[in-house]
Amino acid sequence: MNNPVPETPPPESQQPATATSCGGLFASVIVIMLFSMGAGLVTNSIRDRGSINLSRNYFQGITIPPTGSSNQENSQVSGQDVEVEPGNNSVVSPHPDDGIQRLTFEEVQDNFIVGEEEFEASGESIYLFVDARVRDQYEDGHIPGSIWLYHYESENLIDEVRSELEMAFFIIVYCNGGDCEDSLHLAADLMSLYNLPPENIYVYEGGLNEWKEKGMPVTVGSERR
Amino acid sequence: MDPLRKLDSTGFPLLVARLVVGFTFLYYGAQKIADPIGFLKSIEAYNLLPTEPSWIINLIAVVLPWVEVLCAAALLSGIKFRSAALLTCAMLLVFTPAIYLLGTSLIGTKPEFQGLCDVIADCGCGSGAVPVCPKLATNCGLLLLSVWALLSRSTRFRGGLIPGVG
Numbered sequence: 001m002n003n004p005v006p007e008t009p010p011p012e013s014q015q016p017a018t019a020t021s022c023g024g025l026f027a028s029v030i031v032i033m034l035f036s037m038g039a040g041l042v043t044n045s046i047r048d049r050g051s052i053n054l055s056r057n058y059f060q061g062i063t064i065p066p067t068g069s070s071n072q073e074n075s076q077v078s079g080q081d082v083e084v085e086p087g088n089n090s091v092v093s094p095h096p097d098d099g100i101q102r103l104t105f106e107e108v109q110d111n112f113i114v115g116e117e118e119f120e121a122s123g124e125s126i127y128l129f130v131d132a133r134v135r136d137q138y139e140d141g142h143i144p145g146s147i148w149l150y151h152y153e154s155e156n157l158i159d160e161v162r163s164e165l166e167m168a169f170f171i172i173v174y175c176n177g178g179d180c181e182d183s184l185h186l187a188a189d190l191m192s193l194y195n196l197p198p199e200n201i202y203v204y205e206g207g208l209n210e211w212k213e214k215g216m217p218v219t220v221g222s223e224r225r
Numbered sequence: 226m227d228p229l230r231k232l233d234s235t236g237f238p239l240l241v242a243r244l245v246v247g248f249t250f251l252y253y254g255a256q257k258i259a260d261p262i263g264f265l266k267s268i269e270a271y272n273l274l275p276t277e278p279s280w281i282i283n284l285i286a287v288v289l290p291w292v293e294v295l296c297a298a299a300l301l302s303g304i305k306f307r308s309a310a311l312l313t314c315a316m317l318l319v320f321t322p323a324i325y326l327l328g329t330s331l332i333g334t335k336p337e338f339q340g341l342c343d344v345i346a347d348c349g350c351g352s353g354a355v356p357v358c359p360k361l362a363t364n365c366g367l368l369l370l371s372v373w374a375l376l377s378r379s380t381r382f383r384g385g386l387i388p389g390v391g
Contacts, residue, residue, distance in 0.1 A: 028308030032299065036291035044287045050262050052287055057279035059269050152262045
């Protein structure tokens, strides 16, 4: 007589998917998240450069969401009132109502020429160009006379340049132009975070790309001029 | 036997899923850790997260790359890899529609951006500016592999890929 052979369950190690409970799965997810948070916060706090200040709003001053915009357009029509298309949030108005004054290339060029003449005559100028880009880009080429004030590290750099900013009557902030918005964010921070007079602060949205395209001079290296 | 189940029982799809998803997340996570400010700018460009209160977007920029790297470590080591696969699924389910929305928002903003597949954008993935359509296809593939790693019942290749680990 053949007795039926009782089915033996496979060893525990061979049924991993069923053996692991959903609770264990989610508990491990939480563990990974907690470790990630710890590692992120520790590395952020010990990082020499490029750390993020968790409490700082790096994106002040843009009242209209800028995704997909081409800010090149803005520099061409600065000073003109252009209506924002209702419901179209993806394009920045050429003259957005964010309290930030824009300058066209021609205006910036005029200010630059007058400023350089003033500097040559007296060794100082009421025009001050501010480069909001990362240090490597500044050293690759900047508008002559510009100071370097990288937007994302401005808290650490502001003390070195504050006196010059306070002396200037025309502070012209720029970055690369195009989709770059760091000049706008830095201009907003200069007004609200560092309490400089808003009427003295301007943004050159065409940025260094347009400046070079127009054949204007740039200074390479860490020297301002 | 179901062909998919048969394929799964060989363990090779699980191995491929762990290796591909693991190394991909390791690479892109490391890129983001190396440039947290660049990553912060990228996620802000999506306009999906509020910039006030600022700590939310800043904390995401600080922590998310590490979630990617630790998930990669778990997938490659075999330690809690199913939880890691669950997390990579969740991240890809958020990232992929976000990239699609970013791509569609850029259509027409430049003369060469006639359609979604013409758009080249920095998705904040750690790869710089890339064509959107291949990026979406890559993400869908990674999502498929992550789901496989999560649901696989294979008894092979579940542990450490390096002897003695996992």
